[in-house]
Amino acid sequence: MSFDNVTSLVSIKTHVPSGPKYWRSLDQLANTPQFREFVEREFPTEASSMFDGNGLDGNSRRTVLKMMAASFGLAGLTACRRPIEHIFPNSKGVENYSPGEKYLYSTVTSLAGQVAGLVVETHDGRPTKIEGNPLHPNSLGAATALAQASLLNLYDPDRSWKVLQGGNESSWEKFEAFAKSLNLGDGTGLRFLSESVVSPSLMALRAATLKKFPKAKWVEYESFQRTEGRVGATLAFGEPVTPQTHFDKAKVILGLDSDFLGLDWQTPLPTKQYSSGRRIAAEEDLEKMNRLYAVESQFSMTGANADHRLRMRGSAVKQFAIDVATALGAIPGLNVVNNGAADRRAKFLAAVVKDLKAAGKDALVITSPRQPAIVHALALLMNQVLGSLGNTIEVVKVSVEERVESGVDALKALAGEMSGGQVSTLVMLGGNPAYTAPADLQFAGNLAKIATSIHLGYDPNETAAVSKWHLPEAHYLESWGDAVAGVVASIQQPMIEPIFGGRTASELVALISGNKDVKAHDIVKNYWLSQWPEKSAAGKAGEPAREQLWRKSLHDGIVNPGTAQSGAKLTADAKKIAAAVAAEPKPVAGGIEIGFVPSSQMWDGRYANNGWMQECPDPMTKLVWGNAALVSGATAAKIKAGDGQMIAISRGGMKIQAAVLIQPGHADDSITIALGYGRTHCGRVGKDVGFDAGPLRTTDAMWYASGVEVTPTGERYVHSTTQERGLAEHLQERPVFREVNVAEYKSNPKAIEEMSEIPALHSVYPEISYTQGNQWGMAIDLGTCTGCNACVVACQAENNTPVVGKEQVIKGREMHWIRMDRYYVGSEDEPRAVEQPLPCMQCENAPCENVCPVAATTHSPEGLNDMVYNRCVGTRYCSNNCPFKVRHFNFLNFHKNDPDIHSMVHNPDVTVRMRGVMEKCTYCVQRIQETKITAKVDGRREIKDGEIKTACQQTCPADAIVFGNINDPESRVSKLKKQERNYAMLAELDIRPRTTYLARLRNPNPELEA
């Protein structure tokens, strides 16, 4: 090594003084002593302790040496960490089945009425991985974090596994006998309560059942229902319609409290469409980039992706919508109101209106299921005035089958009947109304009064506890069903027999109604066969046409490909909407407001027992294993409670307690709390985790409630958050996240590159040539990534990554191979937020490799930074030397106490690591190897571009991750890396990461940017 090189290394310019400051937490922004200590340590205080509470000091060099000696000793003693147990082959094989090979099946799932097509990977009859179905219009090959995590629910040992009668064990036979003995007559007193029904065969069964029992009623209720949208559309058009948005066609989008990139939609479609308007493949795309404005209370993922964001209380959004509609000329005669924060609000409003008008038919105004019906009507009217109705948004008429009593009003009516003794038999098809129903309905108390209450449920939850009968429900991966999205239907086919003997909603309805088909398969298949003509074009000679179509539908995952639903030609009634606006109650000024949102992890509580979701950091708060009362800094000062301090929140005689977390950018005088926590009747994982805000939610305040009283209790609570993970001294002032405005980029395409200065660098090690064969690399587009976490869960599922629990996360021992870093930019009150996925960078000059004393981490000829697990002795030198802190150490045998059934979720192509080894992203090396073997079997030498997809890439709804051979100049990844936006993080350290980023381009309105 020459001294010249040392000089050049010393002169590295580490930061750009003029660039924006990115910060992850308020401690970092204030540069508190605690934060200084944190970054100097690089790891959380207890992360370095080898063991808990046994007196061993993790900082002691002697302890490390003792442990290493013990490791070597054990290695010599046993030469293997696993006990030897003999297995014997089964001499009989299953036809058309090769043990060890993976098989893919199409199926479909739904959440809160939103349908997603899936492809499920199975190994030896076990579903092990969920992907999106590329043929399904709502999925287009991607899957959300929740959809992927639903796999773990299948193997939940705390699932409902026995029929209960009055809390005592019973059987399906006894229930069948009971059901037959029910004398339901004309259905008087018979009520069905289900979640949103999207199954055509169940809709048909429902119609037949209600025909047989004409006095019976069927109510649909979801904790997060889109009823307000339907009511608003009916107000606008005089009949119920479903809006269909085309974000890909929109140039200017105004989101009125809309979190379309996060909680409002549970399919990948909006992200797919929106991100296509942010993707820059060629220069002309710069002109086409969309612009997003967000108006909201809590900092949502949509707000984080917005070019401009205006924070206001949720209840104030209605007036803002009225003002925008008025300024657009949609409702003449009303005055634009400037209430509070006039300058910023008025400026924002004027700029938005001008931009929307300029975009015309390419504009899109969208709101949220949390906003009242009038805001939905106004949004539709604004789109009509702009000319975008029919272009960026269409409305589709709701079919007769879908028109049932639904939503909170329908549930209220049902609760009234229950209370009044008009319900004798209540059949609950899934869900957990005793936990999710508004508190004022006292659903659990009313349920206990009913003579015959039957609950079909996935777990023995709060509703099961007060029902006379509880029946285990089958998971969607173990049952037949179907679902329709628009006009595209899919068959839900099982991959595994019901593990705990569960049955489906359709089977229960068929049993109670005496339907001729009682098996889910027959109900679904006979329904679809009845829909198809005897002969179809798909039919082959000698094979019944409908049977052929059935098989094709199962194979493809969609029944009717290519069917496009055309929007209805309807006109919104401006006069009617103006009259409704005038009749709207005025928002309550002053006081503190509480807002309720679904949890990004628990949804409405149904994922409470899912360890993957409990430990998947919330995209914005970075909280795991719990929720919090989110407030702005100003509100925290007003209520005299800061981070981790407990407060009592009371409203209308009800009171809850929750711990405060200051959320930069949150609206003032407002508290947001995610629902779905504080479960009392669920499995071991989710019981009593977080705070249940449900008692404050009532029928008149499902989303926002004003006039709450807040009192600090004086107690403290420890939040488990990952927001400062990976922050190290050397990352503080370096441009690890890069973004520029489109205008700046157009005038200076080198703007990204110029953010860091890279001197001539020379490695002290001999240069290795990576110019031969496949050389794997990755590019992550920060311009399209929305921070949705789908890649985090995909990686966990694919690579058997363990769940470590709240206490271990607090100690900094979470194991995710992709860390989602969220940074804020700007002030605490008005920050922007950005997200950056951070897997192992697969550095060519990997700092981790040089320090490993046993060469457990080495480089492969194809450029992968490999981990040899059975060589690792756990010194963790590599982690200390990793500048990105993306290596994760198994401090404990995290899989050891997993229930046996959990091992069924493991991917057999990947090891299940034991205690004492370092692990990290491998670019899904198992997928690389599998494809290479397939290519070899096919007699090919070359692997096609796109043939290998890493798990994170495959699931990403934004197509933000591209993996491939960087030695192939025509590969997608090579082309992306040639873009001026491409940059390597910490390139000035000469580590040569194989994973690089495409800088984010923002598209701000110059009028607001000034």
Ligand code: SF4
């Ligand atoms: S990269 Fe990950 S977080 Fe970003 S959009 Fe894709 S899946 Fe979501």
